[in-house]
Amino acid sequence: MVQYSFYFMIDNKYDIILDAASQVFAREGFHKAKISKIAEIAGIGAGTIYLYFKNKEAILEEIFLRSWSRIEMKLLEMKKIKNMTPLQKIAEITAEIIELIYANVSVAKILVYEYSFWNSNKKEKLSKTVENSQKLIEELISDGIKANIFRKDINSKDATMYIIGGVWFWIASKSDDLLSYSKDELTDTLFNYIIYGLK
Amino acid sequence: MVQYSFYFMIDNKYDIILDAASQVFAREGFHKAKISKIAEIAGIGAGTIYLYFKNKEAILEEIFLRSWSRIEMKLLEMKKIKNMTPLQKIAEITAEIIELIYANVSVAKILVYEYSFWNSNKKEKLSKTVENSQKLIEELISDGIKANIFRKDINSKDATMYIIGGVWFWIASKSDDLLSYSKDELTDTLFNYIIYGLK
């Protein structure tokens, strides 16, 4: 039992598959991505994937869940902190998003292109995480409005979607040469768009 | 010959198919949408669709092309006008986008959810229209920066993607109750997000 667990940790086919799938999904898109190609890149047989994941969708689901969980965690962390302005908190969250993208550009691409996935796919866990994150961002914006930091004619729900959309597409436009910028540079640029728009 | 043309105009199966497809694509997403369902809604046989379109993808392509062509046209119109500030022009374009959405919410949804389609699908005509539109928006932002209307630390390409992304997701968040707002209301809100961000 212990040995099995240990073996699993070293080998970690689960993560190898996730990584291979991320590459293929990012390149081909979910629907055109072939399990056989994922298996090839992972260096395993196609059937093996089904020992680790229920089906193709479950792989994408896990990729989404991991990313969104990280964002959700950061949002919760910020919520707890009291001596920080909403503006500072948004700066922190922006940095976390850039960190996430920087760590894995393929995943960032997937989050953009397969956006409709989590939107239409009502899987409990994923759906809860995403919706919870959105609610937390909404709260943050609400706080900012109350504190007179943001325009008070803003609808926090609209703004949330606008921010998410802006971030996604901004990522999409860069995707390939994203890594040629420094993290600080990217964080700064993104933060400014969110807060100041074009003016 | 004349009769054929006239008959075609009345009957206009081409547009009927496009309309039916828009509904199904918006509801199910492109990949899950069935040709048989589109045919059913259009009130025709499945095979008939193939008399008007090469394949399923060509239908989606045409839906994209029509929408983007309209935006491109508006952008070109604005480019020609000299006595108008970039801000006013952006207001006009925002209004056009809202108009487009208002006319057909299904199409708006498709533009959001199937974003990856035109992005990955390198069909000459569509690709050219989209890229041209993006270039025109970039020019407009560039003008705004030169005229000291926009922040001068803005990268016009980034900003373009940020705007497009913001618009798309903002639409996505509303999609279902979009029609419960007035056009002017929507235009105003969207314009303000683009220009002023949150502050």
Next chain:
DNA sequence: ATGAATACTGAACCATAATTCATTAACGTG
């Protein structure tokens, strides 16, 4: 070293749904 347990494999299976095409219907013309 051996056998039981576990992990892996990839060819075969199967479900789905896009597309085709032989057939039928509708139309326009003389």
Next chain:
DNA sequence: CACGTTAATGAATTATGGTTCAGTATTCAT
């Protein structure tokens, strides 16, 4: 009203690729 032409049909075909599973390899405890 026939008859040629064009349009429409939907059942049958076909392509695709996700998923299964019978067989094989590997690991591990004794």
